[in-house]
Amino acid sequence: MAEKVLVKGNEAIAEAAIQAGCRYFFGYPITPQTEISAYMAKRMPKIGGVFLQAESEVSAANMVYGAAGAGARVMTSSSSPGISLKAEAISYMAGADLPCVVINVVRAGPGLGGIQPAQSDYFQATKGHGHGDYRLIVLAPSSVQEIVDMTAEAFDLADIYRTPVMILADGMLGQMMEPVVFEKKESKRVIPEKTWATTGTEMKREHNVINSLYIEPNTLEKLVLERYERYKRIEETECKYEAYKTEDAEFILTGYGSVARICKNAVDALREQGIKAGLIRPITLWPFPSDAYINETKNAKAILTVEMSMGQMVEDVKLSVNGKVPVHFFGRTGGNIPYPNEVIEAVKKIIGGDK
Amino acid sequence: MEQVFKRPHALCDVPLHYCPGCTHGIVHRLVAEVMDELGIEGKTIGVAPVGCSVFAYNYFNCDMQEAAHGRAPAVATGIKRVHPDKVVFTYQGDGDLAAIGTAETVHAAARGENITTIFINNAIYGMTGGQMAPTTLPGQVTQTSPYGRDTKTQGFPIRVSEMLATTSGAAYIERVAVDCVKNVNKAKKAIKKAFETQLAGKGFSLIEVVSTCPTNWGLSPEEAIKWMQENMLPYYPLGVYCDRTEE
Numbered sequence: 001m002a003e004k005v006l007v008k009g010n011e012a013i014a015e016a017a018i019q020a021g022c023r024y025f026f027g028y029p030i031t032p033q034t035e036i037s038a039y040m041a042k043r044m045p046k047i048g049g050v051f052l053q054a055e056s057e058v059s060a061a062n063m064v065y066g067a068a069g070a071g072a073r074v075m076t077s078s079s080s081p082g083i084s085l086k087a088e089a090i091s092y093m094a095g096a097d098l099p100c101v102v103i104n105v106v107r108a109g110p111g112l113g114g115i116q117p118a119q120s121d122y123f124q125a126t127k128g129h130g131h132g133d134y135r136l137i138v139l140a141p142s143s144v145q146e147i148v149d150m151t152a153e154a155f156d157l158a159d160i161y162r163t164p165v166m167i168l169a170d171g172m173l174g175q176m177m178e179p180v181v182f183e184k185k186e187s188k189r190v191i192p193e194k195t196w197a198t199t200g201t202e203m204k205r206e207h208n209v210i211n212s213l214y215i216e217p218n219t220l221e222k223l224v225l226e227r228y229e230r231y232k233r234i235e236e237t238e239c240k241y242e243a244y245k246t247e248d249a250e251f252i253l254t255g256y257g258s259v260a261r262i263c264k265n266a267v268d269a270l271r272e273q274g275i276k277a278g279l280i281r282p283i284t285l286w287p288f289p290s291d292a293y294i295n296e297t298k299n300a301k302a303i304l305t306v307e308m309s310m311g312q313m314v315e316d317v318k319l320s321v322n323g324k325v326p327v328h329f330f331g332r333t334g335g336n337i338p339y340p341n342e343v344i345e346a347v348k349k350i351i352g353g354d355k
Numbered sequence: 356m357e358q359v360f361k362r363p364h365a366l367c368d369v370p371l372h373y374c375p376g377c378t379h380g381i382v383h384r385l386v387a388e389v390m391d392e393l394g395i396e397g398k399t400i401g402v403a404p405v406g407c408s409v410f411a412y413n414y415f416n417c418d419m420q421e422a423a424h425g426r427a428p429a430v431a432t433g434i435k436r437v438h439p440d441k442v443v444f445t446y447q448g449d450g451d452l453a454a455i456g457t458a459e460t461v462h463a464a465a466r467g468e469n470i471t472t473i474f475i476n477n478a479i480y481g482m483t484g485g486q487m488a489p490t491t492l493p494g495q496v497t498q499t500s501p502y503g504r505d506t507k508t509q510g511f512p513i514r515v516s517e518m519l520a521t522t523s524g525a526a527y528i529e530r531v532a533v534d535c536v537k538n539v540n541k542a543k544k545a546i547k548k549a550f551e552t553q554l555a556g557k558g559f560s561l562i563e564v565v566s567t568c569p570t571n572w573g574l575s576p577e578e579a580i581k582w583m584q585e586n587m588l589p590y591y592p593l594g595v596y597c598d599r600t601e602e
Binding site: 024026050052054055056058059060064066067068069070071072074088089096199201202203204207208209210211213 | 418419422
């Protein structure tokens with residue numbers, strides 16, 4: 001068993017990426033994720049890797065495009081306003097089927113917003129970024145240990161499905177320290193060889209082209225349809241969630257990331273007060289674990305979605321239950337973190353209201 | 356019979372989409388000839404821009420990546436950092452390089468990024484139908500400067516070679532033209548020198564090629580060459596702007 005060490009979330013992301021074989025990191029400073037860059041700047045030169053501080057988030061993400069196209073395991077990280085700028089390259093990478101890992105340590109928005117934790121980039125992460133018909137695998141860790149495990153997994157998923165993968169953390173996860181184990185788990189997944197990468201033809205093969213431009217509508221449509229077949233496989237095989245005390249639960253709380261931990265405390269407290277509460281925690285935000293909201297809500301009378309936003313994931317929860325169970329929302333925004341007692345109060349208000 | 360002229364191997368055997376009289380074809384050929392002569396096609400990775408030469412990835416036989424508008428130097432940086440032993444070049448127009456991609460260009464030069472940029476300056480956005488470019492001359496009529504570029508409201512054209520030569524990371528910068536045989540030969544020499552600069556690990560190299568756009572200038576190919584010589588060359592003088600290759 002490997003040693004337990006106390007690590008800050010942001011540094012855990014960086015170290016886990018290095019251990020997953022990432023040797024190229026292109027960054028740009030922004031609070032609250034700058035420790036990732038600082039860690040990479042310190043470590044990469046010592047292990048034959050590259051850390052480069054770009055002139056902007058736009059450039060950093062386009063450097064990732066180049067490096068990914070060149071066949072490397074590559075990562076960039078940012079926080080909300082920076083991700084908006086990286087959106088361009090994310091769309092191009094999706095369109096050129098390039099694997100990479102993008103970290104968003106979310107802070108409050110819109111605009112410059114604030115530097116405190118938030119979950120107000122859920123729409124951007126799961127529905128948006130850049131332009132065009134594409135999806136992105138979005139992973140939502142809720143502890144520093146999960147950050148470590150997910151970062152390694154993210155690189156595998158990116159390579160297997162040839163897609164950018166985003167880890168959606170928040171300022172709280174990025175800044176907090178927790179004991180973690182960096183355990184080298186042998187991946188059982190088969191990582192395909194990158195025969196498509198631009199490594200130089202050596203005059204031995206046709207030239208490889210990394211590209212997202214297809215002028216002829218039928219050609220582009222065919223490519224997009226093929227990509228959506230791949231997305232379908234991702235939805236079928238990579239969807240993940242955690243169900244906590246849902247079996248007999250009459251009241252389901254749901255939230256992701258650090259908010260899920262607050263909800264877990266609320267579930268335990270509610271159960272002590274005789275209210276049969278449970279928690280559904282999506283681990284993959286795309287693909288969204290829609291089935292969980294059917295399978296884990298057999299005895300549920302209501303669902304409360306808790307977010308550090310004005311209500312974004314709640315829309316997917318509503319779509320998932322499709323009117324079968326009433327879905328409520330409680331959120332704090334602006335960089336505020338909901339207290340467990342606020343969640344408990346929100347539950348009691350709904351139960352009272354239902355009676 | 357001895358063959359004295361043929362398609363360079365580094366240039367794909369496909370029809371180019373460029374307009375009659377456009378100088379992109381000449382410059383493509385020069386870059387391909389240099390790749391052949393240096394024997395580097397197999398270890399070269401090119402980056403195509405957005406603009407008229409967007410399909411350059413179909414025309415060069417080496418591995419290619421297509422970048423977002425203006426981002427070619429950033430994409431090239433990513434490639435070069437992964438494969439420092441390979442040759443990486445970007446091929447960009449004036450809108451791509453000197454407007455939307457100014458930051459990427461200046462910082463690639465400032466970092467001394469060991470890449471080569473071929474910069475086509477024809478003072479107009481060609482692909483989108485002839486709008487004002489950052490290099491459009493004062494008074495020049497375009498679709499978006501229909502009364503002539505008014506420097507009071509539309510500013511002044513950027514002299515890219517002069518500007519980049521001020522960065523310490525630039526190793527070789529030369530401005531050439533392909534308006535006559537003599538200058539075409541000079542341009543090829545410059546392009547070769549730029550690639551050699553990269554092969555020697557000296558840092559950023561850029562060759563600016565003063566070019567024409569007969570279609571959007573509304574001139575015949577011959578008139579366009581004349582217009583370029585009379586109007587562009589005085590504003591964009593040919594010559595070497597930076598040579599740190601011996602340092």
